[in-house]
Amino acid sequence: MSLIPLTEAIQTNALQHIRLIATDIDGTLTKQGKLTTDLLQALSQLKQAKIPIILITGRSAGWVQALKYYLPVTGAIAENGGLFYPFEFDQPQFLISLNSLSQHRQNLAQVFQILQVQCPHLHASADNPFRFTDWTFDIQNISLSEIQLLTELCEELGWGFTYSTVQGHIKPKTQDKATGLLKVIQQYWSELTPEQILTIGDSPNDQTLFNSELFPESVGVANLLDYTDQLTHKPRYITAGLEVEGFCEIVNIFHSFLVP
Structure with a gap:
Protein backbone atom coordinates (compact mmCIF):
# COMPACT_ATOMS: atom_id res chain seq x y z
CA MET A 1 0.00 0.00 0.00
CA SER A 2 1.45 3.35 -1.03
CA LEU A 3 1.39 6.20 1.44
CA ILE A 4 -0.85 9.14 0.55
CA PRO A 5 0.63 12.60 1.16
CA LEU A 6 -1.26 14.32 3.96
CA THR A 7 -1.79 17.32 1.68
CA GLU A 8 -4.37 15.28 -0.23
CA ALA A 9 -6.36 14.72 2.95
CA ILE A 10 -6.24 18.45 3.66
CA GLN A 11 -7.37 19.38 0.15
CA THR A 12 -10.31 16.96 0.19
CA ASN A 13 -11.35 17.41 3.85
CA ALA A 14 -10.91 13.65 4.15
CA LEU A 15 -10.48 13.76 7.92
CA GLN A 16 -13.26 16.15 8.84
CA HIS A 17 -15.16 13.31 10.53
CA ILE A 18 -12.39 12.62 13.09
CA ARG A 19 -13.58 12.90 16.71
CA LEU A 20 -10.60 11.50 18.64
CA ILE A 21 -6.82 11.42 18.12
CA ALA A 22 -4.44 8.84 19.58
CA THR A 23 -0.80 9.77 19.11
CA ASP A 24 2.65 8.47 19.90
CA ILE A 25 5.02 10.85 21.69
CA ASP A 26 8.74 10.32 20.98
CA GLY A 27 9.56 11.22 17.40
CA THR A 28 5.94 12.24 16.79
CA LEU A 29 5.28 15.06 19.27
CA THR A 30 8.92 15.84 19.98
CA LYS A 31 11.74 17.58 18.11
CA GLN A 32 15.13 16.02 18.72
CA GLY A 33 13.74 14.50 21.89
CA LYS A 34 12.20 17.67 23.33
CA LEU A 35 8.70 19.11 23.64
CA THR A 36 8.30 22.46 21.89
CA THR A 37 6.11 25.54 22.08
CA ASP A 38 4.68 24.54 18.67
CA LEU A 39 3.44 21.31 20.23
CA LEU A 40 1.77 23.08 23.13
CA GLN A 41 0.02 25.43 20.73
CA ALA A 42 -1.12 22.53 18.52
CA LEU A 43 -2.50 20.54 21.46
CA SER A 44 -4.29 23.64 22.74
CA GLN A 45 -5.90 24.12 19.32
CA LEU A 46 -7.19 20.55 19.37
CA LYS A 47 -8.59 21.08 22.86
CA GLN A 48 -10.38 24.20 21.61
CA ALA A 49 -11.77 22.09 18.77
CA LYS A 50 -13.09 19.65 21.43
CA ILE A 51 -11.14 16.74 19.96
CA PRO A 52 -9.91 14.43 22.75
CA ILE A 53 -6.21 13.52 22.62
CA ILE A 54 -4.88 10.23 23.96
CA LEU A 55 -1.12 9.89 24.26
CA ILE A 56 0.01 6.32 23.53
CA THR A 57 3.65 5.58 24.13
CA GLY A 58 6.18 2.93 24.99
CA ARG A 59 7.41 5.10 27.84
CA SER A 60 7.11 3.89 31.43
CA ALA A 61 4.10 4.23 33.71
CA GLY A 62 5.98 6.62 35.97
CA TRP A 63 6.97 8.86 33.06
CA VAL A 64 3.44 8.93 31.65
CA GLN A 65 1.73 9.55 34.99
CA ALA A 66 3.67 12.77 35.32
CA LEU A 67 3.38 13.88 31.71
CA LYS A 68 -0.40 13.68 31.50
CA TYR A 69 -0.70 16.47 34.08
CA TYR A 70 1.37 18.92 32.09
CA LEU A 71 -0.19 18.59 28.64
CA PRO A 72 -3.76 19.43 27.57
CA VAL A 73 -4.72 15.81 26.88
CA THR A 74 -7.58 13.54 27.91
CA GLY A 75 -5.44 10.61 29.01
CA ALA A 76 -2.34 8.58 28.29
CA ILE A 77 -1.56 4.93 27.57
CA ALA A 78 1.86 3.78 28.76
CA GLU A 79 4.13 0.82 28.03
CA ASN A 80 2.80 0.10 24.55
CA GLY A 81 -0.74 -0.66 25.69
CA GLY A 82 0.00 -1.95 29.18
CA LEU A 83 -1.96 0.57 31.22
CA PHE A 84 -4.05 3.72 30.90
CA TYR A 85 -4.02 6.92 32.93
CA PRO A 86 -7.29 8.85 32.58
CA PHE A 87 -6.76 12.56 33.12
CA GLU A 88 -8.96 12.68 36.21
CA PHE A 89 -7.41 9.74 38.13
CA ASP A 90 -4.00 9.15 39.73
CA GLN A 91 -4.16 5.37 39.66
CA PRO A 92 -3.58 3.52 36.38
CA GLN A 93 -6.05 1.21 34.75
CA PHE A 94 -4.26 -1.99 33.74
CA LEU A 95 -5.04 -3.07 30.20
CA ILE A 96 -3.50 -6.54 30.55
CA SER A 97 -4.11 -9.21 33.21
CA LEU A 98 -1.36 -9.78 35.78
CA ASN A 99 -1.79 -12.40 38.51
CA SER A 100 1.29 -11.20 40.40
CA LEU A 101 3.11 -7.99 39.56
CA SER A 102 6.28 -9.01 41.40
CA GLN A 103 6.42 -12.38 39.64
CA HIS A 104 5.77 -10.70 36.30
CA ARG A 105 8.72 -8.37 36.84
CA GLN A 106 10.95 -11.31 37.78
CA ASN A 107 9.91 -13.19 34.64
CA LEU A 108 10.70 -10.18 32.46
CA ALA A 109 14.12 -9.76 34.08
CA GLN A 110 14.90 -13.44 33.45
CA VAL A 111 13.99 -13.13 29.78
CA PHE A 112 16.26 -10.11 29.48
CA GLN A 113 19.13 -12.10 31.00
CA ILE A 114 18.63 -14.80 28.38
CA LEU A 115 18.72 -12.18 25.62
CA GLN A 116 21.96 -10.82 27.06
CA VAL A 117 23.59 -14.23 26.61
CA GLN A 118 23.02 -13.90 22.86
CA CYS A 119 23.67 -10.15 22.75
CA PRO A 120 26.00 -9.28 25.67
CA HIS A 121 26.08 -5.58 24.78
CA LEU A 122 22.40 -5.09 25.70
CA HIS A 123 21.92 -2.62 28.56
CA ALA A 124 18.73 -2.41 30.62
CA SER A 125 17.10 1.01 30.40
CA ALA A 126 17.24 3.22 33.47
CA ASP A 138 18.55 0.75 25.11
CA ILE A 139 18.16 0.31 21.35
CA GLN A 140 21.10 2.37 20.13
CA ASN A 141 23.83 0.48 18.25
CA ILE A 142 21.67 -2.60 17.75
CA SER A 143 21.55 -3.88 14.16
CA LEU A 144 18.47 -5.04 12.25
CA SER A 145 19.80 -8.59 12.27
CA GLU A 146 20.04 -8.44 16.06
CA ILE A 147 16.51 -7.02 16.24
CA GLN A 148 15.31 -10.04 14.27
CA LEU A 149 17.24 -12.40 16.55
CA LEU A 150 15.76 -10.77 19.67
CA THR A 151 12.27 -11.02 18.20
CA GLU A 152 12.72 -14.71 17.50
CA LEU A 153 14.19 -15.42 20.93
CA CYS A 154 11.29 -13.70 22.68
CA GLU A 155 8.85 -15.67 20.54
CA GLU A 156 10.54 -18.95 21.50
CA LEU A 157 10.35 -17.98 25.17
CA GLY A 158 6.64 -17.14 24.91
CA TRP A 159 7.00 -13.36 24.95
CA GLY A 160 6.46 -10.51 22.53
CA PHE A 161 9.00 -7.94 21.41
CA THR A 162 8.79 -4.53 19.79
CA TYR A 163 11.01 -1.50 19.48
CA SER A 164 10.92 2.23 18.86
CA THR A 165 13.49 4.91 18.16
CA VAL A 166 14.22 4.90 21.90
CA GLN A 167 14.01 1.38 23.37
CA GLY A 168 13.49 -2.32 22.84
CA HIS A 169 10.56 -3.80 24.75
CA ILE A 170 10.05 -7.30 26.13
CA LYS A 171 6.34 -7.68 26.75
CA PRO A 172 3.39 -10.09 26.89
CA LYS A 173 2.47 -11.33 23.41
CA THR A 174 -0.99 -9.78 23.49
CA GLN A 175 0.24 -6.36 24.63
CA ASP A 176 0.39 -3.72 21.91
CA LYS A 177 -0.77 -0.18 21.27
CA ALA A 178 -3.80 -1.09 19.17
CA THR A 179 -5.17 -3.63 21.65
CA GLY A 180 -4.75 -1.23 24.54
CA LEU A 181 -6.28 1.66 22.65
CA LEU A 182 -9.32 -0.38 21.61
CA LYS A 183 -9.98 -1.30 25.25
CA VAL A 184 -9.82 2.35 26.30
CA ILE A 185 -12.09 3.46 23.47
CA GLN A 186 -14.62 0.74 24.27
CA GLN A 187 -14.79 1.90 27.89
CA TYR A 188 -14.78 5.68 27.41
CA TRP A 189 -15.80 6.39 23.79
CA SER A 190 -17.88 3.41 22.76
CA GLU A 191 -20.09 5.63 20.61
CA LEU A 192 -17.26 6.32 18.16
CA THR A 193 -16.82 4.37 14.95
CA PRO A 194 -13.33 3.32 13.77
CA GLU A 195 -13.54 5.95 11.02
CA GLN A 196 -13.82 8.69 13.66
CA ILE A 197 -10.47 7.80 15.28
CA LEU A 198 -7.14 9.07 13.95
CA THR A 199 -3.94 7.29 14.99
CA ILE A 200 -0.49 8.84 14.58
CA GLY A 201 3.03 7.46 14.96
CA ASP A 202 6.59 7.26 13.70
CA SER A 203 8.22 3.89 14.42
CA PRO A 204 7.77 0.08 14.46
CA ASN A 205 6.05 -0.04 17.86
CA ASP A 206 3.30 2.12 16.32
CA GLN A 207 2.52 -0.24 13.47
CA THR A 208 -0.51 -1.88 15.12
CA LEU A 209 -2.05 1.60 15.13
CA PHE A 210 -1.64 1.57 11.34
CA ASN A 211 -3.70 -1.61 10.89
CA SER A 212 -6.42 -0.38 8.53
CA GLU A 213 -8.82 -3.12 9.64
CA LEU A 214 -8.81 -1.60 13.12
CA PHE A 215 -8.09 2.07 12.39
CA PRO A 216 -8.92 3.09 8.81
CA GLU A 217 -7.52 6.60 9.31
CA SER A 218 -3.86 6.81 10.34
CA VAL A 219 -0.92 9.11 9.72
CA GLY A 220 2.82 8.63 9.94
CA VAL A 221 5.08 11.62 10.42
CA ALA A 222 7.81 11.74 7.78
CA ASN A 223 10.56 10.14 9.87
CA LEU A 224 8.53 6.90 9.70
CA LEU A 225 9.90 6.53 6.16
CA ASP A 226 13.13 5.25 7.76
CA TYR A 227 11.23 2.15 8.88
CA THR A 228 8.69 1.39 6.15
CA ASP A 229 10.56 -1.72 4.98
CA GLN A 230 10.24 -3.12 8.50
CA LEU A 231 6.49 -2.55 8.90
CA THR A 232 3.71 -5.08 8.42
CA HIS A 233 1.12 -2.30 8.65
CA LYS A 234 1.68 1.15 7.17
CA PRO A 235 -0.31 4.35 7.77
CA ARG A 236 -2.75 5.67 5.22
CA TYR A 237 -1.18 9.14 5.11
CA ILE A 238 2.33 10.52 5.52
CA THR A 239 3.29 14.06 6.47
CA ALA A 240 5.89 16.20 4.73
CA GLY A 241 7.42 17.37 8.01
CA LEU A 242 9.48 15.37 10.46
CA GLU A 243 8.52 14.77 14.09
CA VAL A 244 6.40 17.54 15.67
CA GLU A 245 6.40 19.54 12.43
CA GLY A 246 4.49 16.66 10.87
CA PHE A 247 2.09 16.57 13.81
CA CYS A 248 1.43 20.29 13.38
CA GLU A 249 0.56 19.62 9.74
CA ILE A 250 -2.09 17.21 10.96
CA VAL A 251 -3.50 19.74 13.42
CA ASN A 252 -3.92 22.24 10.59
CA ILE A 253 -6.64 19.95 9.23
CA PHE A 254 -8.82 20.75 12.21
CA HIS A 255 -8.81 24.56 11.97
CA SER A 256 -12.44 24.49 10.84
CA PHE A 257 -13.42 22.97 14.21
CA LEU A 258 -11.75 25.64 16.28
CA VAL A 259 -13.86 27.77 18.57
CA PRO A 260 -13.77 31.39 17.32
Missing part, protein backbone atom coordinates in the same frame (compact mmCIF):
# COMPACT_ATOMS: atom_id res chain seq x y z
CA ASP A 127 13.44 3.48 33.57
CA ASN A 128 12.71 -0.19 34.38
CA PRO A 129 12.09 0.58 38.10
CA PHE A 130 9.19 2.78 36.94
CA ARG A 131 7.59 0.11 34.75
CA PHE A 132 4.86 -2.44 35.47
CA THR A 133 4.11 -4.48 32.36
CA ASP A 134 7.22 -4.61 30.15
CA TRP A 135 11.03 -4.59 30.31
CA THR A 136 13.15 -2.23 28.24
CA PHE A 137 16.71 -1.92 27.06
